[in-house]
Ligand SMILES: O=C(O)CCC(=O)C(=O)O
């Protein structure tokens with residue numbers, strides 16, 4: 001995590017996992033096939049928590065609360081006339097599994113630094129986002145998502161069989177392709193983790209570039225500090241040899257700043273909170 005800011009989680013896929021993956025992507029397809037006006041109902045003023053669509057990319061977002069009231073409300077918003085049990089059940093299972101796995105990874109990170117992360121689970125929003133990238137129908141790679149760093153603690157991603165992710169390790173100018181085995185999970189460290197670890201963990205710039213005639217679907221569990229939370233270097237990781245690299249800030253303020261300055265990929269966090 002300190003050099004790449006990325007982990008790949010491989011595991012032996014059981015037939016039940018395979019079935020869940022299949023159902024997840026077909027449920028997402030059903031969701032993205034809904035009329036534009038229906039999907040627009042998922043809009044909020046909070047950047048990254050809202051419905052977005054461009055010519056090549058669409059995303060919808062829902063908080064994966066436990067119990068899953070928000071997912072229930074989201075499902076009703078999208079299918080006000082019912083017929084949605086399959087979507088709700090599939091996404092509830094998938095997003096819960098991804099939330100649990102991402103909390104395990106966050107805990108492993110805390111333990112590897114031998115300290116408690118001074119963030120409680122109730123101060124975290126597990127944001128579940130579903131993404132669709134239309135088939136570019138071109139042999140030249142085109143952007144699905146422009147280069148960016150994630151703003152949250154960690155992101156767990158799962159994709160259909162269509163690759164396209166690239167990332168930049170620390171201190172390396174080269175983009176590296178991420179071609180996960182089917183069904184494996186990709187973990188990215190985000191800016192909030194970089195701040196908390198006082199710069200030890202790298203939050204890698206990444207992007208989606210695609211060519212060919214296949215549509216890409218992915219879903220991500222973004223462990224975010226709640227909007228009103230203060231993000232700052234963990235006190236145990238600051239001493240005379242490691243002075244604080246970042247000023248404390250309110251997470252929602254950073255989300256707004258980052259969405260307005262997204263083009264400054266490598267410097268957005270440092271220009272907002274760097275010391
Ligand atoms: O679709 C993907 O695999 C990555 C999407 C992404 O980087 C993001 O939504 O922050």
Ligand SMILES: [Fe+2]
Pocket residue numbers: 148149150206
């Ligand atoms: Fe991302």
